[in-house]
Amino acid sequence: MQVGIRTRDLRKTYTSSPPLAAGSSFAFSTARGKRNKKSKSEVVALDSLTLEVSPGEIFGLLGPNGAGKSTTVGILTTRVRPSGGQAWIGEHEVWREQVAVKRLIGVVAQRPNLDFSLTAREILVFHGAYFGIHSRTRTERAEALLDRFKLRDRAEQMVRGFSGGMMQRLSIARAMMHDPQILFLDEPSAGLDPQTRLLLWEIIREYNQRGKTILLTTHNLEEADALCKRLAIIDHGRNIALGTPSELKASVPGGFVLHLRFGRQSLELLQQLQELAGVREVRAVDAASGVSSVGSSDSNSIDVYADRGGSLISEIANLASAASVELCDVHISEPSLENLFLHHTGRSMRE
Amino acid sequence: MNWKTFFALLQRDAHVARRNVIPLLLQTFLQPMMFVFIFGRVMVSSGYMPAAYKSLLLPGIMAISMVFTGVWAVAMPLISEFQFTREIEDRLLAPIEISWLAIEKVIFGTLQALVAGLVVIPMAWLLLRPVQFNLHSPITFVCVTLLVALFSSCGGLALGCSVDQTHIGLMFSMVLTPMIFFGCTYYPWSALAHFPILQKIVLVNPLVYASEGLRGTLVPQFPHLSLLAVLAGLTLFDVLLLGIGLRQFHGKAVS
Numbered sequence: 001m002q003v004g005i006r007t008r009d010l011r012k013t014y015t016s017s018p019p020l021a022a023g024s025s026f027a028f029s030t031a032r033g034k035r036n037k038k039s040k041s042e043v044v045a046l047d048s049l050t051l052e053v054s055p056g057e058i059f060g061l062l063g064p065n066g067a068g069k070s071t072t073v074g075i076l077t078t079r080v081r082p083s084g085g086q087a088w089i090g091e092h093e094v095w096r097e098q099v100a101v102k103r104l105i106g107v108v109a110q111r112p113n114l115d116f117s118l119t120a121r122e123i124l125v126f127h128g129a130y131f132g133i134h135s136r137t138r139t140e141r142a143e144a145l146l147d148r149f150k151l152r153d154r155a156e157q158m159v160r161g162f163s164g165g166m167m168q169r170l171s172i173a174r175a176m177m178h179d180p181q182i183l184f185l186d187e188p189s190a191g192l193d194p195q196t197r198l199l200l201w202e203i204i205r206e207y208n209q210r211g212k213t214i215l216l217t218t219h220n221l222e223e224a225d226a227l228c229k230r231l232a233i234i235d236h237g238r239n240i241a242l243g244t245p246s247e248l249k250a251s252v253p254g255g256f257v258l259h260l261r262f263g264r265q266s267l268e269l270l271q272q273l274q275e276l277a278g279v280r281e282v283r284a285v286d287a288a289s290g291v292s293s294v295g296s297s298d299s300n301s302i303d304v305y306a307d308r309g310g311s312l313i314s315e316i317a318n319l320a321s322a323a324s325v326e327l328c329d330v331h332i333s334e335p336s337l338e339n340l341f342l343h344h345t346g347r348s349m350r351e
Numbered sequence: 352m353n354w355k356t357f358f359a360l361l362q363r364d365a366h367v368a369r370r371n372v373i374p375l376l377l378q379t380f381l382q383p384m385m386f387v388f389i390f391g392r393v394m395v396s397s398g399y400m401p402a403a404y405k406s407l408l409l410p411g412i413m414a415i416s417m418v419f420t421g422v423w424a425v426a427m428p429l430i431s432e433f434q435f436t437r438e439i440e441d442r443l444l445a446p447i448e449i450s451w452l453a454i455e456k457v458i459f460g461t462l463q464a465l466v467a468g469l470v471v472i473p474m475a476w477l478l479l480r481p482v483q484f485n486l487h488s489p490i491t492f493v494c495v496t497l498l499v500a501l502f503s504s505c506g507g508l509a510l511g512c513s514v515d516q517t518h519i520g521l522m523f524s525m526v527l528t529p530m531i532f533f534g535c536t537y538y539p540w541s542a543l544a545h546f547p548i549l550q551k552i553v554l555v556n557p558l559v560y561a562s563e564g565l566r567g568t569l570v571p572q573f574p575h576l577s578l579l580a581v582l583a584g585l586t587l588f589d590v591l592l593l594g595i596g597l598r599q600f601h602g603k604a605v606s
Contacts, residue, residue: 098448098449117370118367130446
């Protein structure tokens, strides 16, 4: 039995401060209701979000902090009450049939929310017990998951002393304990070392191959690219692009970015680069913040947005040498989701 | 209703309580026993208090122990589990309506309060003997004890879901301490006859009904509120606090 996810015109407005995991960079607006004597801050986290995740696919929600990713996961997992619209897990309407929905889903929250009063093994075993799994089965499953997530050595320890990475692994193991049809992973690899991240990707793919649906949120483009069959890019609570990673990347004009570093600043060189064939935009990168901006030249690092990659290098090198500026470093980024985000929102995902 | 999940939640709480049994015992019994020793033994033996005070004191100490234990057992875990770490999240995601998780906490707190109340009787008796018990109606005693235990854990639910971690100290100094001192625990309600306004005001304190109820059933030779008023008062506070507690719990659990 494979289970999909649907949402229709999902809206969420927080009247108090949003939950911690829901980010902090919302747009605040002031609304004066008739009943409220005092003005009240309202935070629009989701603004008519419509999505459809097919049964058995790995679907990614990509967006910057505060885009509404965690709120979407919160609503789909019964933890956040929607202000409007509807959401379904399989045939069950999430808000009305919470118990049926909770049986179908496993959830890994953005920050580890492990039961600090229990040991690692007990966390898994009790989680199994909450889902009515038979005592022998849950012990066996817990052992298998402790092995798979490389937590056997610490199984008897209280989780309070665990490192962030270990807590994250245990959170994921716990979410898989009752073998849910849908796994929600909210920023699953945040804070993991590269080796553990690869282990996690492998486990996610394996779980998906067993016919399970996976919805993950991330602002890591590499992760979205590596794992997801389809992606929705959301910003300010709206779905701004949808498709496979390659479809999305192909939709960006001039997808290449050449990151250049010169020996010194030169406004003249900047203008010459702009005139090269195939160059769409030249931006100086602020050395302190890493943010690129058009027209500013108080930096030696420059991002060139262009339709082509390697073939531009020799021309750039020639221009630099003619201007007596040393070209110290060159890096070519192929068409990426970062560029896509920039294209759709006019700003970098990291801003 | 999903009983398997409900019992698993109870088992989890019992498991955690077993692990912390020594601190739990110390926390529950140390203070009441010291109080019993100083006021019931030292003060009485040295003649500052009449011997009858021992029997008067015992129901009040029992009420304090039960209320303190019930509130502590429910409120403290809830306060920390709803904080930053959101430890309660996996239980909120268990396949059961979330109100049942709050009710499970209340039932577990009630059981702990009952144990605390029933252990205080023999312990205090050992320290104070002789104490003159006159248990005329065991059924009324059981009813009052159950209602007191339930009131303490419902109070714990309401407080635990309303108080922030940074305000735990305030919860004790502003809520529990005045409740104990104005709760007719160390004196009967009739002793407030010289302070008629205060005597009326303290009736909003549920602990008054708890101590007067236990006094009325265990040592009825002392003046006490009518048991009908006690049962009505306790039932009212149980329902009220459970209602507030569930509402607050939902507010905390769902964004």
